[in-house]
Amino acid sequence: MHELSIAQALVEQVEAARLANGGGRVVSVEIRVGEWRQVVPEILKSYFDHLSKGTPMEAARLEIDHVAASARCGSCSEVFALDDIFLICPACGSRACELLTGGELDLVGLELDT
Amino acid sequence: MEIKVLHNILEANDRAADEVRATLAGAGATAFNFIGGPGSGKTSLLERVIPRVADRLRVGVLEGDIATTRDAERIAALGVPVVQLLTGGGCHLEAAFVARGLTEVGLSGLDLVLIENVGNIACPAEFDLGETAKVGVLSVTEGHDKPGKYPLLFHEVSALVLGKIDLLPYTDFDMQAFEADFRGLNAKAPFFPLSCRTGEGVAAFVVWMEQVHSRETDFGRGYGQQ
Ligand SMILES: Nc1nc2c(ncn2[C@@H]2O[C@H](COP(=O)(O)OP(=O)(O)OP(=O)(O)O)[C@@H](O)[C@H]2O)c(=O)[nH]1
Ligand SMILES: [Mg+2]
Ligand SMILES: [Zn+2]
Numbered sequence: 001m002h003e004l005s006i007a008q009a010l011v012e013q014v015e016a017a018r019l020a021n022g023g024g025r026v027v028s029v030e031i032r033v034g035e036w037r038q039v040v041p042e043i044l045k046s047y048f049d050h051l052s053k054g055t056p057m058e059a060a061r062l063e064i065d066h067v068a069a070s071a072r073c074g075s076c077s078e079v080f081a082l083d084d085i086f087l088i089c090p091a092c093g094s095r096a097c098e099l100l101t102g103g104e105l106d107l108v109g110l111e112l113d114t
Numbered sequence: 115m116e117i118k119v120l121h122n123i124l125e126a127n128d129r130a131a132d133e134v135r136a137t138l139a140g141a142g143a144t145a146f147n148f149i150g151g152p153g154s155g156k157t158s159l160l161e162r163v164i165p166r167v168a169d170r171l172r173v174g175v176l177e178g179d180i181a182t183t184r185d186a187e188r189i190a191a192l193g194v195p196v197v198q199l200l201t202g203g204g205c206h207l208e209a210a211f212v213a214r215g216l217t218e219v220g221l222s223g224l225d226l227v228l229i230e231n232v233g234n235i236a237c238p239a240e241f242d243l244g245e246t247a248k249v250g251v252l253s254v255t256e257g258h259d260k261p262g263k264y265p266l267l268f269h270e271v272s273a274l275v276l277g278k279i280d281l282l283p284y285t286d287f288d289m290q291a292f293e294a295d296f297r298g299l300n301a302k303a304p305f306f307p308l309s310c311r312t313g314e315g316v317a318a319f320v321v322w323m324e325q326v327h328s329r330e331t332d333f334g335r336g337y338g339q340q
Contacts, residue, residue: 002206002237006123013121021117031123036266038236085265086298095301099269107121114115 003039006105007047013107014057024114026057034104035069035082060110069102127241130209134244137216138227144327145227147207147243149267150251152233155277157185158310159251159319160228164192166320171225171327176215178207178232185230195219206238207231213244226327235260239267247272247326254278254285258292261299268299273306273322280309 014029029048033039041064048062069082073089074096080089087097122128138145148156157177164173175196177186186198197218199211212229221227229245231238235256239248250271252260255278261268268274274296282289289307296305304322308315325331 002204002240005127005204005206005208005241009123009126012126013123017117017119017121021115024115036269038240038264038266085262086295087269087301088298095297097301105123107119107123109116109118112115112117 003043004047006039007044007051010048010107011051011055011057014060014110015055017107017110018056018112021112022114024056024112026052026060027111027113028061028063029057029107029111030063030065030109032065032067032104032106032108034067034102036099036102037105039105065108067101067104070100071097072100073097124241127209130213131242131244134209134213134216137213137221138244138246141221141224143221143224143227144247144323145229145243145245146323146326147229147231147238147245147248148251149231149235149238149248149271150233150253150275151235151256154233154235154251154253154256155275155310156230156233156251157188159275159277159308159316160189160230161192162310162313162316163228163320163323164189164194166316167226167324168192168194171324172223173226173228174219174221174224176207176212176219176227176229178230180204180232195224201232205232205234206241207243208241209243226323235264235267239264239270250274252276254281254287258288258295261292261295265299268296271300271303272326273304273319274300275319276305276307277310279307279314280311 045062052058071082071087072079073094075094076092078089078091088095089097150156173194175189176199178199180201183198186196189196197215199215248271250267306319
């Protein structure tokens with residue numbers, strides 16, 4: 001359900017970016033979503049399609065780049081992929097690890113037809 | 115024309131959350147955001163905590179729900195100011211809504227603001243409310259496997275309450291497995307097993323809340339706020 005809030009915020013940002021770049025029709029929107037974000041792509045897409053109806057971003061393609069989760073060990077600085085969700089260093093066993101990637105939720109680009 | 119930008123999609127919420135943080139700091143108040151599934155015992159915990167601090171600290175409550183004022187009525191019965199935030203279907207609270215709630219509840223006279231998020235173990239973890247600390251509320255009847263299923267919440271919290279421990283003898287809840295999984299996601303947050311039925315364990319949690327209020331404890335923030 002929170003995909004609705006995310007879609008609303010996204011539509012507002014895309015509109016601001018469109019206007020800042022001279023307007024026109026939005027052809028595509030590219031976003032980056034980390035693996036740890038509890039976002040269901042299909043639901044986000046359907047809210048985005050719904051909210052963009054009747055606006056210059058109607059029928060725009062929403063491209064979602066998924067970012068895998070990774071972490072850095074606070075003890076030995078090892079950087080590792082989080083295949084398993086738990087933040088435990090595979091090199092030294094430390095639990096003092098920080099999420100490095102996987103928390104992204106960003107608008108990264110758009111294509112305008114001017 | 116291709117345009118490269120970089121905007122956190124929840125930027126507007128994060129900005130509103132920063133305003134809430136500044137408002138709280140200005141008022142010298144501490145806010146706790148209680149997050150847990152429906153029926154995990156959030157309101158019951160507030161009902162236990164409030165009478166224990168009411169003689170020393172002035173408490174206000176924001177009650178987030180999809181519908182009904184039932185939880186706000188339970189809190190109002192304790193004689194503290196409470197505002198019901200009705201999301202009308204929304205599965206989580208957002209910072210702008212909390213900002214309005216703070217105005218309505220009368221922040222200037224308060225030490226503690228207790229925010230009960232909408233009953234949901236997943237979505238509320240995504241939204242920074244500008245709170246001082248997030249408190250996860252899980253109950254033993256929900257099962258010990260929850261950290262692995264909802265890693266974001268367990269990773270983000272500054273403290274974790276495990277409620278309804280009076281029911282442990284009737285469940286297959288595996289405390290060791292639970293703690294190992296929780297610690298695999300969060301090495302720092304203190305863990306408070308307690309029962310709102312018997313009152314066991316509540317005092318330790320209240321001590322932690324007061325330490326957060328007096329800034330005597332380091333209550334590391336999750337990655338969403340870095
Ligand atoms: N046995 C037992 N029952 C509890 C305990 N804490 C809460 N309950 C019961 O669990 C049920 C739900 O408690 P609430 O405090 O309303 O839960 P909540 O998290 O506020 O629920 P929502 O606001 O609907 O999400 C109630 O029937 C409580 O009496 C406890 O420590 N032990
Ligand atoms: Mg409740
Ligand atoms: Zn290591």
